Amino acid sequence: MAVPYFRLEITEAERAAVNRVLSSGWLTTGAECLAFEKEFADAIGGGVEAIAVNSNTSGMHLALEAIGLGPGDEVIVPALTFTATAEVVRYLGAEPRLVDVDPVTLCIDPALAAKAITPKTKAIMPVHFAGHAADMDAISALAQDHGLAIVEDAAHSFPSTCGGRNIGTLGSAAAVFSFYANKTITTGEGGMIVTRDPAIAKRCRVMRLHGIDRDAFQRFSGNSAQWRYDVIAPGFKYNLPDMAAALGREQLKTAEINRARREAVAERYARAFQNLPVVLPALPTPDIHSWHLYILTLPPACGVARESLEQAFNARKIGYSMHYTPLHRLTYWRARFALRDEDFPMASAHGDTALSLPIFAAMRDEEVNEVIGAVTALFKVNADGRQA
Numbered sequence: 001m002a003v004p005y006f007r008l009e010i011t012e013a014e015r016a017a018v019n020r021v022l023s024s025g026w027l028t029t030g031a032e033c034l035a036f037e038k039e040f041a042d043a044i045g046g047g048v049e050a051i052a053v054n055s056n057t058s059g060m061h062l063a064l065e066a067i068g069l070g071p072g073d074e075v076i077v078p079a080l081t082f083t084a085t086a087e088v089v090r091y092l093g094a095e096p097r098l099v100d101v102d103p104v105t106l107c108i109d110p111a112l113a114a115k116a117i118t119p120k121t122k123a124i125m126p127v128h129f130a131g132h133a134a135d136m137d138a139i140s141a142l143a144q145d146h147g148l149a150i151v152e153d154a155a156h157s158f159p160s161t162c163g164g165r166n167i168g169t170l171g172s173a174a175a176v177f178s179f180y181a182n183k184t185i186t187t188g189e190g191g192m193i194v195t196r197d198p199a200i201a202k203r204c205r206v207m208r209l210h211g212i213d214r215d216a217f218q219r220f221s222g223n224s225a226q227w228r229y230d231v232i233a234p235g236f237k238y239n240l241p242d243m244a245a246a247l248g249r250e251q252l253k254t255a256e257i258n259r260a261r262r263e264a265v266a267e268r269y270a271r272a273f274q275n276l277p278v279v280l281p282a283l284p285t286p287d288i289h290s291w292h293l294y295i296l297t298l299p300p301a302c303g304v305a306r307e308s309l310e311q312a313f314n315a316r317k318i319g320y321s322m323h324y325t326p327l328h329r330l331t332y333w334r335a336r337f338a339l340r341d342e343d344f345p346m347a348s349a350h351g352d353t354a355l356s357l358p359i360f361a362a363m364r365d366e367e368v369n370e371v372i373g374a375v376t377a378l379f380k381v382n383a384d385g386r387q388a
């Protein structure tokens, strides 16, 4: 039986919500977006403000712009992440300083982050990898000691908790979620900036739409006619259309059911693989793991090469992926900073041995069985000394 890496099943309620927007005649940012922001902020809790944007990437760009990042500044970024986390730093003319990850959580190693701080360091961008929260106590302490802003790449972490608190409520300058097509909730393309800092929220809202500030104009002129506005900076075009927001509002309603379904898949994998010589994802218990990704690691000593697992999956038409090729192995980052594998032993080892298994809310029991069967068969064959 073929098993896709990811499958989205759109519900009737979701179709109806998008159709409602199509019928309304108002497709771009409007009432749906406003409602989505309020409902997302409520879901996160802690009195945060939420600012809807057209991607996590654009949201991180806005958050870094709002903290005043610019040329000459440095931002600490984990080597193991999607390139977007580092690329937004370059958008503003600043430089990412890549740091190795903790081998257990796959999140940035706070001790190594401390060593990477220079007088130019302005911010740190933890990634809650796969849905396991980074060590935010240590990162917050570091930020406090050195006067750094924290902008969390929360692309994987809706919903995840850290010390019992939702990601997004931990007091960072901003946490930015992704609603890309295969994320835990989706709007096709989309993202959400979450912050408790009113100045950052205001700046992100203005820069999200061309730097247009209606409040500034109204203060200046006392005239509130709809067409009047002022521009206070060369902003961006990062707003979320209402069609996407309507889908997001429905996705929010089923987010907890879907998280529980992914958790059930993760638990089945964990039980099935517990006696294999593989490394399973760390559990943040009692904290909540979003289970955006389920990463299996095949250490050299386990006797099965990752390529053998890929071949077995290919033979059975089981989808898989790899998160991620560490940034120091990608041409642009490697060349820009003359990086070597030895500089990032943990991220490099991960890059050589990890594979992401299918995990999604709509996954059927037979599909989970099929993946489990493919993995366990490979180890049985190898234990018998026969060729895979």
Ligand SMILES: *Cc1c(COP(=O)(O)O)cnc(C)c1O
Residues within 6 Å of the ligand: 054, 055, 056, 057, 058, 081, 082, 084, 085, 127, 153, 155, 156, 177, 178, 179, 180, 190, 191
């Ligand atoms: C998906 C992802 C992004 C980018 O999200 P977009 O919404 O596509 O911009 C950034 N960082 C990480 C870790 C991601 O997984």
